[in-house]
Amino acid sequence: MKTPLIFNIVRGSVVDGPGIRTTVFFKGCNLDCPWCHNPEGKSPLPQLAFFKDKCVNCGACSKVCAKGTGKCVLCGACVEVCKTNARKIYGKSMTAEEIAREVKKDKIFYDNCGGGVTFSGGECMLYPEFLAAVSKICKSENISVAIDTAGCVPYESFEKVLPFTDIFLYDIKCITPSLHKKFTGKDNGLILENFERLLKTDKRVIVRVPVIDGFNSDAEEMEKIKDYLSDKHVETEYLKYHDMGESKKAAINFFDSLS
Numbered sequence: 001m002k003t004p005l006i007f008n009i010v011r012g013s014v015v016d017g018p019g020i021r022t023t024v025f026f027k028g029c030n031l032d033c034p035w036c037h038n039p040e041g042k043s044p045l046p047q048l049a050f051f052k053d054k055c056v057n058c059g060a061c062s063k064v065c066a067k068g069t070g071k072c073v074l075c076g077a078c079v080e081v082c083k084t085n086a087r088k089i090y091g092k093s094m095t096a097e098e099i100a101r102e103v104k105k106d107k108i109f110y111d112n113c114g115g116g117v118t119f120s121g122g123e124c125m126l127y128p129e130f131l132a133a134v135s136k137i138c139k140s141e142n143i144s145v146a147i148d149t150a151g152c153v154p155y156e157s158f159e160k161v162l163p164f165t166d167i168f169l170y171d172i173k174c175i176t177p178s179l180h181k182k183f184t185g186k187d188n189g190l191i192l193e194n195f196e197r198l199l200k201t202d203k204r205v206i207v208r209v210p211v212i213d214g215f216n217s218d219a220e221e222m223e224k225i226k227d228y229l230s231d232k233h234v235e236t237e238y239l240k241y242h243d244m245g246e247s248k249k250a251a252i253n254f255f256d257s258l259s
């Protein structure tokens with residue numbers, strides 16, 4: 001079974017599906033959207049990030065590092081000694097049971113407001129067996145499971161998670177295939193095909209459209225998206241772009257820029 005690294009677990013989220021939710025972020029994505037607000041989720045590998053603006057030049061990290069610039073082995077020693085959180089390693093190994101234990105901590109909140117767990121990323125659907133395993137444990141605890149996906153995976157992957165999923169938060173970024181390929185690196189044929197197949201299941205599907213200037217926010221592409229969705233009778237959210245990913249992108253690229 002292909003297992004993901006986890007780069008974040010956010011408790012008390014109100015933006016990742018209905019109610020109050022715990023969102024679990026899997027590392028690794030097969031699209032390459034330039035506007036991604038979770039750039040630390042793109043690579044499936046662990047990464048050391050450096051937040052320059054938090055560094056007070058105390059030198060503690062250099063003293064403990066046995067390797068030196070460009071030779072990092074991700075031991076985490078510098079992260080441990082950094083008092084200002086200027087250093088961070090993204091990507092932690094967790095078992096399905098460990099994740100479910102974390103998710104269970106807020107069950108009382110989910111029960112009170114129709115919330116639950118949301119698996120996100122990166123692209124959590126790149127790990128369908130692991131995702132099915134952790135979702136199965138959550139479902140056995142009566143926790144609602146949502147999957148946040150861009151949908152660019154074989155439908156067989158959806159079939160593996162369907163028995164343990166209540167809600168799909170499904171990204172539709174644009175309709176024009178060449179535009180999709182130009183910005184994300186992949187055609188959207190499979191994404192739309194999977195979307196239409198999911199609509200035929202008994203699962204709740206919530207479409208999420210990121211609204212990005214210079215990509216899909218012009219009247220022509222927005223019209224195409226609305227036309228495409230008009231006969232689908234599906235809940236749809238249009239999400240305004242924010243540039244929260246920029247500082248994280250600079251932080252994870254910091255050491256690359258030195259080598």
Ligand code: SF4
Nearest residue numbers: 055056058059061082
């Ligand atoms: S330990 Fe943290 S604050 Fe000190 S020099 Fe290193 S990164 Fe900067």
Ligand code: SF4
Nearest residue numbers: 065072073075076078
């Ligand atoms: S994580 Fe990398 S940079 Fe930090 S102490 Fe370990 S080897 Fe050095």
